[in-house]
Amino acid sequence: MYRIKLSVLALVLLTLSACKKPTENIQIVIDTDVIKYTAMINVTDGTNGNAAPSNAVITISGAAAADIYELSGKKDIHLNAGMVTIGLHPNVVPKASEPIKITVEITASGYNKAAKEVVFTADQKQQVVDISLIRTGSTTPPVVTPPPPVYNTTSLTFTGRCPSRPDIQVRPSVYVYFRKAGTSAPFQYLDYMDKGYISTKLLALNETYEFQIVYGGETYKISQKIEQTSYNLTIDMPAACKF
């Protein structure tokens, strides 16, 4: 009888030993690339290359204006730090023979109105549209920021963190800007981050950089000293966590 009890006890213990929850520490990963055809509108003050003044207003017009949304899916489109990413409704796809055109107009007190046509084509899912504002009455042409120098390739993997939802992780697909940390230089375009991943040749070793993304009308920044060829960076993105 003792042997029987021992056998049953052994079986129960063996079975229970596997009781770790299968979903323990597993996060739900959510992508942000709902809007596939996007354009980063980067508005700067033409006199110094800095971000457009905070009172700058963006207006979208044209036949396809109703199909334009901010990258986070909002219909409310406004600039933050002179930047906003706009794009086509996910159900609207430009055809090779029929690009979709809109006009982006920027107005700001003390500056001339500026307008630029943005064309969404079938073969180009991302584009950067730079718009420089000229002060009213100024005859000085806008400053042209030289392209940044080229270095070895560095890979950055960004994970968007939801402060209020630790069970959710965001893989951002956004336009990334950068500048050397500790400077007041204007942010320059680094590259498009696709599903959290970006590979670039614009970062120098042993330099510390500030990275900036604008998403959902909010600006998010993170700094990193570049000492190796790849980094995993976590950035708070509460605007991407509103489910």
Next chain:
Amino acid sequence: MAQSNTEPILNQKSIQLNLGTQGIGAEFSYGVLPNLALRAGANFIPFKANDIFKISGFNSTSHVSADFYNAHVLADFRPFETVAWLRIVGGVGYFFKANGKVRIIPSDDYKYGDLVLTDDQIGYVDLNVDWKGVAPYIGIALARTFPLGKFNVNLDLGTYYLSKPKATIIGTGLLEGNSSQTQQFQSNIKDYRWLPVLQINFNYKL
């Protein structure tokens, strides 16, 4: 002729149908020694269920399915000559199909900003686990291997020790990135190797 408590089981034969935690199946038993019988058989369990798997804080529906198909050879050893109703059982099974799958589909009307997303845009997450391979078995059996008359019922209580599971997570749509969680899932599931068997057998003596 009736089988007495101490009657050897040598050369006795039976077939049995069974039902239990490893599904339904059939076996053939043969007494190879006075206190040892061998049985060979197969079991399968196709299992499907909805909404029995939840992820905390994430409104979703789930479709769970499990398919375990095995062929096995077991030895029934009667350790005590005077206790014919107790056997120690050991053997091995080959699970030519042993997988579990959970599909998690967000159930809310998910909005992305002002956009209402379609089911295809949202996507789903599949959690797959595969234990295919050889699995040893150990257990006990209660009641006689072979009926005293033509028919009896007996019970198996034991466990298979399955192969190390291969776990994957696959996502689609906006949930495509969840494949990055595969390593964590594999770690969580690695000890899920015991397949408990509680099985009732209906025997017919040949």
